[in-house]
Structure formats: C-alpha cells, structure tokens
Amino acid sequence: MNHSSQLGQLFEGPRYLAAFGPKRVPHCFTDVLILGGGLAGLRAALAVDSRLSVTVVTKDDLQSSSSQWAQGGIASVVDPEDRFDNHVADTLAAGGGLCHEDVVDAVVREAPSRIAELIAWGTRFDSHNGSLELGREGGHSHHRIVHALGDATGREVMRAVIGQARALENLEVWPETFTIDLVTHEGICRGALVWNPRHGKTLVWARRTILATGGAGQLYRESTNPPGASGDGMALAWRAGAELRDMEFMQFHPTVLYIAGGTRSLITEAVRGAGAWLVDRDGRRFMPEFDERAELAPRDVVARAITVVMHRTHHASVYLDLSHLDAAMVRRRFPGMAEICAKFGLDLAQDRIPVRPGAHSMIGGATIDAGGRTTIPGLFAAGEVTSSGLHGANRLASNSLLEGLVYGARAGEAASVEILAESGGTVADGEEFLVPAISNPRAVAGQGDGAEPHGILDLADIHNSLRALMWRHVGVEREGESLAEALETVEGWCRYVLPRQFAEPQGWQLQNMLEVARLMIQGAVVRCETRGVHFRSDFPEASPDWLAHIGWRRGQAEPRIERIVQTTRPAAES
Numbered sequence: 001m002n003h004s005s006q007l008g009q010l011f012e013g014p015r016y017l018a019a020f021g022p023k024r025v026p027h028c029f030t031d032v033l034i035l036g037g038g039l040a041g042l043r044a045a046l047a048v049d050s051r052l053s054v055t056v057v058t059k060d061d062l063q064s065s066s067s068q069w070a071q072g073g074i075a076s077v078v079d080p081e082d083r084f085d086n087h088v089a090d091t092l093a094a095g096g097g098l099c100h101e102d103v104v105d106a107v108v109r110e111a112p113s114r115i116a117e118l119i120a121w122g123t124r125f126d127s128h129n130g131s132l133e134l135g136r137e138g139g140h141s142h143h144r145i146v147h148a149l150g151d152a153t154g155r156e157v158m159r160a161v162i163g164q165a166r167a168l169e170n171l172e173v174w175p176e177t178f179t180i181d182l183v184t185h186e187g188i189c190r191g192a193l194v195w196n197p198r199h200g201k202t203l204v205w206a207r208r209t210i211l212a213t214g215g216a217g218q219l220y221r222e223s224t225n226p227p228g229a230s231g232d233g234m235a236l237a238w239r240a241g242a243e244l245r246d247m248e249f250m251q252f253h254p255t256v257l258y259i260a261g262g263t264r265s266l267i268t269e270a271v272r273g274a275g276a277w278l279v280d281r282d283g284r285r286f287m288p289e290f291d292e293r294a295e296l297a298p299r300d301v302v303a304r305a306i307t308v309v310m311h312r313t314h315h316a317s318v319y320l321d322l323s324h325l326d327a328a329m330v331r332r333r334f335p336g337m338a339e340i341c342a343k344f345g346l347d348l349a350q351d352r353i354p355v356r357p358g359a360h361s362m363i364g365g366a367t368i369d370a371g372g373r374t375t376i377p378g379l380f381a382a383g384e385v386t387s388s389g390l391h392g393a394n395r396l397a398s399n400s401l402l403e404g405l406v407y408g409a410r411a412g413e414a415a416s417v418e419i420l421a422e423s424g425g426t427v428a429d430g431e432e433f434l435v436p437a438i439s440n441p442r443a444v445a446g447q448g449d450g451a452e453p454h455g456i457l458d459l460a461d462i463h464n465s466l467r468a469l470m471w472r473h474v475g476v477e478r479e480g481e482s483l484a485e486a487l488e489t490v491e492g493w494c495r496y497v498l499p500r501q502f503a504e505p506q507g508w509q510l511q512n513m514l515e516v517a518r519l520m521i522q523g524a525v526v527r528c529e530t531r532g533v534h535f536r537s538d539f540p541e542a543s544p545d546w547l548a549h550i551g552w553r554r555g556q557a558e559p560r561i562e563r564i565v566q567t568t569r570p571a572a573e574s
C-alpha cells in the first residue's frame with residue numbers, strides 16, 4: 001500500500017527551529033550531554049565512566065519530571081512465588097504482539113538488580129517485617145510492584161537518585177535550560193543548541209548525547225503528565241533525522257480524577273489492585289461485563305470500557321468506589337490520593353470518586369537498540385522518549401520506571417565505552433574538540449537572533465486548540481474520517497507555525513508539539529486495525545497484516561514497516 005497517498009503532501013518544517021550563527025553564540029564542551037533530568041537521564045548520568053564529564057540539561061528543575069510524579073511503583077520479580085517468565089508473559093500479553101521478546105526478557109531479568117541498586121542508594125521502599133511490600137496492578141498476574149511513601153514512589157526514588165547524582169564530581173546540572181535542537185554534522189550528532197534566560201542560546205558540543213526528555217501527554221487536553229511532557233525530545237530527534245517508531249500508540253490511563261477546575265490527578269492502578277471497583281453514575285459495577293479480569297484488566301481495556309460507559313450513561317465520568325474496603329487501610333496505603341480528594345471535599349475511603357481516562361504514557365518514540373543507540377550515530381536515548389521494543393502496543397503498569405532505569409544505565413555505559421574506545425581510554429581534561437562548520441540555513445549573519453515578533457499569532461490559543469483536537473480526534477477511540485480531519489487541521493497549523501522563528505520556549509515547545517502531533521496522527525491513519533492502545537472504531541479487530549512497527553524518518557514520505565516474528569510462550573501462572 002502506498003501510504004504517502006493516504007497522507008497527502010505534508011509540509012516539511014525547517015531543520016533547525018532557531019538561527020544560531022556559530023560565531024555569535026557561546027560554546028561549551030562536555031563528554032556526555034544528557035538532555036533530561038528525570039529517572040532515565042539521571043540513571044544514565046550515574047552510569048557514565050567517572051573519567052568523563054557529564055552535563056545534564058533540563059528545561060525545568062529536577063523536581064518537575066514525570067518520574068517525580070510516578071505513584072504506583074516499579075515492577076520486579078521479588079516474591080519467591082513469582083517467576084521471570086510470569087512478568088515476561090504479562091508484558092507480552094499487554095503489548096498486543098508488538099513487544100520484542102528478547103528485550104522484554106532481558107529487562108525483566110535486570111529488574112531485581114536495578115531495585116537493589118536503588119535501595120543501596122538510599123531509596124526507602126515500603127516494607128513490612130523487613131520484606132518489601134508488593135502491590136499488584138492491572139495486567140500483572142502476581143504481586144510484584146515495589147512502592148514507596150504509599151503512592152508517591154517517584155518522589156522517593158528521585159530523592160535518592162538526585163542525591164546520588166549530586167555527589168558525582170564529574171556532573172554538572174543546567175536547570176531551566178531548554179534544548180532547542182540537536183546539532184548534527186555529516187549525519188552524526190555532535191551536541192545540542194540550548195537556551196536559558198541567563199545566557200541565551202549556547203552550543204553544547206558533546207562526544208555523545210543522550211536524549212531522555214520523557215513523554216508527550218501534554219498534547220492532550222486530558223492528561224496526567226506534568227506541563228513539561230510536550231514531546232520535545234521526539235521532535236528534536238525527528239528534525240535531526242532519527243527514526244521515530246509507533247507514534248500512534250499513546251496510552252490513556254483509565255482513572256484520572258475528573259473534577260471541574262481541579263488538577264487532573266492520576267489515581268493509581270494500585271487502588272484497583274487493592275480492590276476498588278469502577279461503577280457508573282447509578283452505582284452499577286461494570287468492568288466484569290467487559291473483561292473477566294474486571295478492574296485489573298490492562299489499561300487499554302479499562303479505558304475503552306469507561307469510554308463506552310460514559311457514552312452509554314451520557315455522563316462525563318465514571319466513579320471509583322472503595323467504600324467496601326477497610327477505610328484505615330485505604331488511607332494508610334494511599335495517603336497522597338486521600339489528601340488530593342479531601343481538597344475537593346471527597347473522602348477516598350467513603351465517597352465515589354469521579355474519574356475518566358487521560359493521556360498518560362507515550363509508547364512510541366525514537367527507535368533504539370539494546371544499548372540505547374538511536375538510528376543517528378552519536379545519539380543515544382532512554383526512557384519514555386524511546387521505542388525500545390519493551391512495551392509493544394501497550395505499556396504494562398509500572399514497567400516504565402523500570403525501562404528508564406535499565407536503558408538509562410545501558411545508554412550511559414555504552415556512550416562511555418564508545419568515547420573511551422575512540423580516545424584509547426585516555427580522555428584528557430580540557431582536551432580540544434574539533435568544532436565542525438554546521439550548516440544551518442537560518443544562521444544569522446547580521447544583527448539580532450532571527451526571532452520575529454509573533455504579533456497576530458496567539459500561541460496559547462493554538463496550544464489549547466491542538467490539545468482539544470487531539471483529545472477529540474486522536475483519543476481513546478479513533479476513526480478514519482475524523483483522523484483525516486485532524487491531520488488536515490494540524491497540517492494547516494504546521495504550515496504557518498513551523499517556519500516562524502521564536503525567541504523563547506513557549507514558541508519552540510508549540511512547534512515541537514505540532515510536529516509530534518502530526519506524526520501521531522499519521523501513524524493512527526496508516527494503522528488500519530485495532531491493537532493495544534490504538535482503537536479504530538472503523539477497524540475494530542487486530543489484523544495479521546499489521547503485526548508490525550511503523551517507523552518514520554524526516555524526508556521520507558513512506559514509513560518503514562518492520563514486521564514482527566512472533567513465538568509462543570507459556571501463559572503466566574496466576
């Protein structure tokens with residue numbers, strides 16, 4: 001099938017978002033440049049050889065990542081009754097046929113040592129009588145989720161990891177620094193162009209760059225993600241020429257607190273793991289009607305069932321009901337969530353809590369290999385910005401932090417090995433970098449930085465319209481005509497927003513969101529089937545023709561279709 005005819009002629013934006021005359025901006029040098037200070041980025045920093053210098057750039061502070069917001073925990077086979085094969089089988093079952101079995105197997109086997117390492121670095125996971133307390137979440141056949149502070153695992157893990165990273169003598173962190181673009185020369189990544197309010201634009205030259213910029217949940221009006229999750233890293237990788245894969249797969253978390261005017265707080269799966277029911281506006285429990293695993297079915301199944309029930313009952317939400325559980329246990333186990341509910345006059349243990357789905361975890365991203373290498377030499381990636389083969393068409397709950405830990409470590413190690421191999425194992429401090437002549441058609445020869453006043457362009461309006469459009473047309477349920485309409489609208493916005501030059505992050509971020517949205521819609525248009533989190537109401541079944549990844553590269557109209565060879569594994573024991 002010729003997919004470019006399905007998509008039409010799409011506008012190709014500029015290679016670099018901003019002008020940078022190399023003679024007019026400050027230059028900095030580092031061995032390893034890490035873009036992103038969430039769990040994946042910091043774990044990568046901790047894996048870099050201590051002889052090499054590391055610079056971590058983050059667009060906010062180290063407290064604002066999705067990693068900090070993670071609640072439920074990290075999946076790992078810890079219980080002697082559990083087995084690696086069970087965790088593998090659960091991950092493969094959730095992944096709808098698109099997981100890479102070798103990747104899943106290796107990550108699952110690495111999990112216990114990554115947890116042990118976090119404990120050694122001072123993470124205090126919840127425990128009872130000296131043993132780790134293990135939660136159970138949707139799609140898991142066993143109790144295997146280690147958690148901390150009840151439902152604030154990310155905060156505790158990041159406290160320990162940030163402490164560990166801060167102690168590194170070879171590490172520098174640049175907070176409040178926005179990465180505008182990766183810099184490439186002759187197809188090799190050589191660092192990045194970054195901006196902060198103190199120094200303006202700076203060219204950071206690096207021997208290796210690791211992209212760890214997280215997800216893209218902010219492309220949707222309803223989202224669990226922090227404000228920074230705007231898909232920047234995917235757009236950076238895209239403009240630099242890396243392959244992005246499976247961009248149509250955005251996971252919607254089924255239970256996001258839905259109170260008008262309130263924050264869209266995620267209500268962790270662990271609440272359902274502890275026995276909470278989902279009920280409709282009339283108090284009727286509905287999940288057993290959709291799946292035999294009821295509330296513990298994988299997220300895509302639960303999100304879709306909630307959407308059906310919301311339509312059926314003409315109501316803006318469904319409800320979580322914990323009133324049949326022990327109230328003291330509920331308040332002890334979920335203190336953070338109880339506090340948020342209390343702010344809106346709701347008692348988590350007694351009242352029905354209004355919830356609906358929201359964009360949660362990006363599954364597609366920069367294609368990486370087992371060592372975290374992207375398709376561009378010199379550029380590694382780890383965490384939610386990637387497509388590693390672990391998640392397939394759906395993320396299993398609590399496998400995401402694990403992925404960041406495993407691939408962060410691998411990327412940091414592999415980058416170090418490459419640098420040390422190139423330099424014969426002796427990278428001298430202050431050793432000169434050869435700075436290549438970068439060809440940027442936007443390089444400024446004259447005055448100013450090339451930015452144009454955005455005058456009549458109301459960036460906030462386009463931003464809000466994009467998020468509303470993605471929610472309406474590219475949400476839990478998709479359909480061909482409505483996707484085509486969404487593509488046409490976003491394409492129109494791309495045509496007049498992408499060529500502009502902005503002077504600050506609000507504009508660059510919007511440009512990134514538009515490029516990523518377009519790729520997500522393209523993927524959803526092309527994938528004429530239902531698989532994992534991608535539900536097409538006009539193609540409601542999975543098709544064997546689409547047991548494949550869809551890979552996109554800038555400048556290539558046709559996607560790369562990568563077929564998956566499936567093997568059969570035994571089902572998990574429950």
Ligand SMILES: Cc1cc2nc3c(=O)[nH]c(=O)nc-3n(C[C@H](O)[C@H](O)[C@H](O)COP(=O)(O)OP(=O)(O)OC[C@H]3O[C@@H](n4cnc5c(N)ncnc54)[C@H](O)[C@@H]3O)c2cc1C
Pocket residue numbers: 035036037038039040041057058059060061062064065066067068069070071072073074075153154177178179180212213214215224225226228229232233266360361382383384385397398399400401402404
């Ligand atoms: C509310 C919530 C709860 C979750 N609960 C769980 C859970 O219980 N278990 C689980 O496994 N997963 C959970 N997840 C998912 C998990 O937290 C994420 O997938 C994971 O933390 C991603 O880690 P990361 O390091 O890849 O990205 P992040 O932690 O999001 O870090 C991204 C970093 O990149 C930086 N950045 C982004 N763009 C730029 C730019 N242009 N320039 C410079 N810096 C940039 C950001 O500032 C940030 O420092 C949850 C997610 C959310 C939102």
